[in-house]
Amino acid sequence: xxxxxxxxxxxxxxxxxxxxxxxxxxxxxxxxxxxxxxxxxxxxxxxxxxxxxxxxxxxxxxxxxxxxxxxxxxxxxxxxxxxxxxxxxxxxxxxxxxxxxxxxxxxxxxxxxxxxxxxxxxxxxxxxxxxxxxxxxxxxxxxxxxxxxxxxxxxxxxxxxxxxxxxxxxxxxxxxxxxxxxxxxxxxxxxxxxxxxxxxxxxxxxxxxxxxxxxxxxxxxxxxxxxxxxxxxxxxxxxxxxxxxxxxxxxxxxxxxxxxxxxxxxxxxxxxxxxxxxxxxxxxxxxxxxxxxxxxxxxxxxxxxxxxxxxxxxxxxxxxxxxxxxxxxxxxxxxxxxxxxxxxxxxxxxxxxxxxxxxxxxxxxxxxxxxxxxxxxxxxxxxxxxxxxxxxxxxxx
Amino acid sequence: xxxxxxxxxxxxxxxxxxxxxxxxxxxxxxxxxxxxxxxxxxxxxxxxxxxxxxxxxxxxxxxxxxxxxxxxxxxxxxxxxxxxxxxxxxxxxxxxxxxxxxxxxxxxxxxxxxxxxxxxxxxxxxxxxxxxxxxxxxxxxxxxxxxxxxxxxxxxxxxxxxxxxxxxxxxxxxxxxxxxxxxxxxxxxxxxxxxxxxxxxxxxxxxxxxxxxxxxxxxxxxxxxxxxxxxxxxxxxxxxxxxxxxxxxxxxxxxxxxxxxxxxxxxxxxxxxxxxxxxxxxxxxxxxxxxxxxxxxxxxxxxxxxxxxxxxxxxxxxxxxxxxxxxxxxxxxxxxxxxxxxxxxxxxxxxxxxxxxxxxxxxxxxxxxxxxxxxxxxxxxxxxxxxxxxxxxxxxx
Numbered sequence: 001x002x003x004x005x006x007x008x009x010x011x012x013x014x015x016x017x018x019x020x021x022x023x024x025x026x027x028x029x030x031x032x033x034x035x036x037x038x039x040x041x042x043x044x045x046x047x048x049x050x051x052x053x054x055x056x057x058x059x060x061x062x063x064x065x066x067x068x069x070x071x072x073x074x075x076x077x078x079x080x081x082x083x084x085x086x087x088x089x090x091x092x093x094x095x096x097x098x099x100x101x102x103x104x105x106x107x108x109x110x111x112x113x114x115x116x117x118x119x120x121x122x123x124x125x126x127x128x129x130x131x132x133x134x135x136x137x138x139x140x141x142x143x144x145x146x147x148x149x150x151x152x153x154x155x156x157x158x159x160x161x162x163x164x165x166x167x168x169x170x171x172x173x174x175x176x177x178x179x180x181x182x183x184x185x186x187x188x189x190x191x192x193x194x195x196x197x198x199x200x201x202x203x204x205x206x207x208x209x210x211x212x213x214x215x216x217x218x219x220x221x222x223x224x225x226x227x228x229x230x231x232x233x234x235x236x237x238x239x240x241x242x243x244x245x246x247x248x249x250x251x252x253x254x255x256x257x258x259x260x261x262x263x264x265x266x267x268x269x270x271x272x273x274x275x276x277x278x279x280x281x282x283x284x285x286x287x288x289x290x291x292x293x294x295x296x297x298x299x300x301x302x303x304x305x306x307x308x309x310x311x312x313x314x315x316x317x318x319x320x321x322x323x324x325x326x327x328x329x330x331x332x333x334x335x336x337x338x339x340x341x342x343x344x345x346x347x348x349x350x351x352x353x354x355x356x357x358x359x360x361x362x363x364x365x366x367x368x369x370x371x372x373x374x375x376x377x378x379x380x381x382x383x384x385x386x387x388x389x390x391x392x393x394x395x396x397x
Numbered sequence: 398x399x400x401x402x403x404x405x406x407x408x409x410x411x412x413x414x415x416x417x418x419x420x421x422x423x424x425x426x427x428x429x430x431x432x433x434x435x436x437x438x439x440x441x442x443x444x445x446x447x448x449x450x451x452x453x454x455x456x457x458x459x460x461x462x463x464x465x466x467x468x469x470x471x472x473x474x475x476x477x478x479x480x481x482x483x484x485x486x487x488x489x490x491x492x493x494x495x496x497x498x499x500x501x502x503x504x505x506x507x508x509x510x511x512x513x514x515x516x517x518x519x520x521x522x523x524x525x526x527x528x529x530x531x532x533x534x535x536x537x538x539x540x541x542x543x544x545x546x547x548x549x550x551x552x553x554x555x556x557x558x559x560x561x562x563x564x565x566x567x568x569x570x571x572x573x574x575x576x577x578x579x580x581x582x583x584x585x586x587x588x589x590x591x592x593x594x595x596x597x598x599x600x601x602x603x604x605x606x607x608x609x610x611x612x613x614x615x616x617x618x619x620x621x622x623x624x625x626x627x628x629x630x631x632x633x634x635x636x637x638x639x640x641x642x643x644x645x646x647x648x649x650x651x652x653x654x655x656x657x658x659x660x661x662x663x664x665x666x667x668x669x670x671x672x673x674x675x676x677x678x679x680x681x682x683x684x685x686x687x688x689x690x691x692x693x694x695x696x697x698x699x700x701x702x703x704x705x706x707x708x709x710x711x712x713x714x715x716x717x718x719x720x721x722x723x724x725x726x727x728x729x730x731x732x733x734x735x736x737x738x739x740x741x742x743x744x745x746x747x748x749x750x751x752x753x754x755x756x757x758x759x760x761x762x763x764x765x766x767x768x769x770x771x772x773x774x775x776x777x778x779x780x781x782x783x784x785x786x787x788x789x790x791x792x793x794x
Contacts, residue, residue: 052719053717054716054718054720054722055712055716055722055724083709085709085713086709086712086724086737086742088724088725118709119708119709119710120709120712120737120742120743120744121742121743122743226713226716226717227713228716298695311516312480312482312516313516315483315516315517316516316623316624316625318451318452319450319451319625320449320450320451320624322449322451323451324451325451325452326451327483327485342485345484345485345519346517346518347517
C-alpha cells in the first residue's frame with residue numbers, strides 16, 4: 001500500500017535536482033526559452049528509450065555511442081528550434097563541443113543532449129555555448145525548463161507526484177515533456193525527462209521505463225508519424241533513500257500516462273481526445289493493429305472533428321487493417337452507447353441523438369468488440385481539424 | 398507494333414456495349430444521376446478485382462458467391478449514395494431482389510451490382526426497382542453513366558482508346574471510374590468499369606487486369622484508407638474480333654493509369670499530384686514500403702500543401718518506415734533538383750528558391766535514392782488541404 005499526492009512545481013520538488021531554462025538566441029523572441037538543463041547533485045542511474053526512426057538524430061547517436069540505453073550520469077542539456085538530425089558526424093561533433101564547454105560549476109558527469117526542431121541544419125554551436133553562461137546551475141526553475149523545450153506545444157507539460165510508502169518513507173517523481181504534432185504510437189517528436197529521488201535499483205530501471213512507455217507514449221497518435229528525435233530519460237538519484245517497486249512502477253506509469261494525455265490534448269489543432277478500445281480480437285497483437293489504425297485514420301479523425309456518429313468509417317478502418325473480423329460478430333460502442341451490431345445496423349434517430357451528445361464531449365471512448373477472441377488493446381487519438389493542416393503547412397520541421 | 402488513339406464519348410464507342418444513367422431518387426437533386434447500367438449485347442468474359450477490406454460490401458459478396466473473380470456475364474448495375482456495406486445477408490438479398498426485377502429487355506446474364514456511398518444502411522430497393530423503368534436499355538449515354546457513379550468527385554472520369562494493330566484490325570477499350578476520398582494504395586472507395594470489344598482470351602483476362610491494377614489504382618493514395626466497396630470490372634465481348642496481347646496489355650495499363658491519375662487529381666481538396674519515386678532500396682518490397690509511407694504521410698502531405706521544400710519530413714518518413722536506410726547514402730531530389738545528400742544537407746537560398754518553384758507546380762516528382770541496393774517503386778499521392786478536412790468532416794460515409 002502507498003499513497004500518491006500531486007505536487008506543483010515539477011522538477012523543483014525532487015531532492016538533489018536542479019534545472020533552468022533560458023533564451024540563447026535560437027528563438028527570435030528573447031522571452032521564449034530555447035536552452036535548458038536538468039542535473040542532479042549526485043550520480044544517477046539513467047535509463048533511456050529512443051525513437052524507432054532509422055534516421056536517429058545526432059543527440060541519440062551520441063548517447064548510444066558513449067553510454068547505451070542504461071548508464072550512470074547526472075546531466076541533460078536540451079534545446080528547441082533545431083533537431084540536430086540528418087547532420088551526420090558533424091552533428092555529433094557539435095554535441096561534443098557543446099558538452100565540453102560546460103563549466104566546472106555544472107558538475108556534469110556523462111552529460112547527454114536532447115534536441116527538437118528543424119531537421120537538417122547544424123546546431124548554432126556558438127549561440128548555445130554562449131548561452132551556457134546564462135544558465136543558473138543551482139536554480140530550481142521547473143517552469144522555465146519545461147517551457148524551453150516547447151515547439152508547437154500550446155502549453156507546458158509538467159507533473160510531480162509524492163509517494164508515501166507504508167514505512168513512512170517517501171519519494172518524489174517529476175517529469176516534463178514536449179509533444180504536439182508528429183506524435184504516433186511509436187513515440188514521435190516527443191521529449192520527456194523524468195527525475196526521481198527514489199532509490200531505484202539500477203537493474204530495474206530499464207524494464208520499469210519500457211513498461212511505462214509502452215502503456216503511455218507508445219499508445220498515443222496525433223498523426224501517425226515518428227520523428228528522428230524522440231527520447232525519454234529516467235534519472236534516479238536515490239536521494240530519498242525510499243523505494244518500493246510496486247509503488248514506483250505505479251507512479252511512473254501514472255506520470256507518463258498523464259503526460260501522454262496532455263500531449264494528445266495539445267495535439268496540433270486537436271479538440272478532442274478519444275480512447276480507441278479494441279476488445280474481443282483474435283489476440284492482443286491484432287487488437288493493437290486495429291486500435292492503432294483507428295487512432296491514425298484520417299477518415300476517422302475528420303469524422304471526430306465533424307462530430308459525425310459515423311460508425312461506417314470505424315468499421316471500414318477495422319476491415320482495412322487486415323485483422324480477423326466479421327461484420328456479424330462486431331459491436332461498436334461510443335462510451336456505453338451501442339452504435340452497431342448485427343441487429344442494430346442503421347442508426348435510429350434516438351441513438352443518433354445520443355451519439356451526437358457523446359461526440360460533442362472533449363473526451364470519450366470508442367469501443368470495438370470484434371467477438372473473435374480475447375485480445376485487447378487501447379490506443380489514444382485526437383481529431384483532425386483545419387488547424388492541424390494550417391500548423392503543418394506553415395511550420396518547417 | 399500498334400497505334401493508340403484517344404476517342405471521346407467513352408463507353409459509347411465500344412461495339413456491342415450499351416449504357417445509361419438516371420436519377421431514381423437516391424440523390425435529392427433529380428438532375429444528378431444515381432443509378433446506371435453497362436451491358437453488352439453478347440456474353441462477355443469478365444475479370445474482377447475487389448477490395449482487400451475484410452468487411453467486403455454486399456455487392457462484392459454477392460458476386461463472389463455466385464461467380465468468383467472471373468466469369469461470363471454481360472451486365473453491371475451501379476448505384477451511388479448507398480454502399481450496401483455492413484448490411485449482412487439482408488444486403489445480399491436486396492441485390493437478388495433488384496437484379497430479379499431487371500426486365501427481359503435488359504437481356505441480363507449473370508448480372509452483378511456495384512454500389513458506393515454511405516455504409517450501414519439498407520438499399521432503398523423500391524426506389525431502385527422503380528428506377529429500372531427509367532433506364533434506356535439501348536442507350537449509349539456514356540456521360541450520364543459516368544456521372545451517375547460520382548460521389549464527392551468534382552468531375553466525371555471517362556476515357557476511351559482505339560488501338561490499331563499491324564494487320565489493320567482494331568479494337569476499342571473504354572472505362573469510367575469514380576474516386577475522390579478514401580483512395581489508398583490498396584484501391585479504396587473506387588469503382589472502375591472497363592469495357593472492350595477486343596477478343597481477349599478468357600484465360601488471360603485476370604492476369605492482365607491484375608497487372609494493370611497493380612500499376613495504377615494500387616499505387617495511388619489520397620488518405621491511406623481502404624473502403625469496403627472497391628471494385629474493378631473488365632468486360633470483354635470480342636465484338637471487334639481483334640486482339641494482340643501486347644497491344645491490349647498496354648492499352649489496359651494506359652487507361653487504368655490515366656484514370657488513377659484523374660482520381661488523384663480529384664482527391665478531396667487536393668491541388669497537386671506528386672510521384673514518390675524510391676530507388677536504390679535493398680529490394681522492391683522495401684522500396685514499396687517507403688514510397689507508400691511517403692504518399693500516405695500527413696506531415697508530407699501538409700508540407701506539399703504549404704509548398705515548403707521540407708526534405709526533413711521526407712527523410713523522417715523514410716526513417717520511420719522501418720526499412721534499411723542510412724543518412725550518409727540517401728539522396729533526395731525534387732524533379733531533377735538535388736535537395737539532400739550527405740554533402741548538401743542544408744538548403745542554400747539558391748536551391749531553396751528552385752525547390753519552391755518546383756513545388757508550386759500542379760505535378761512534380763520526389764525521388765529518394767536510398768543507395769542501399771537496386772529495389773525501386775513509385776507511388777502517387779496528393780497534398781492535404783483545408784478542403785480535405787472540410788469535405789470529410791461534413792460528408793457521411
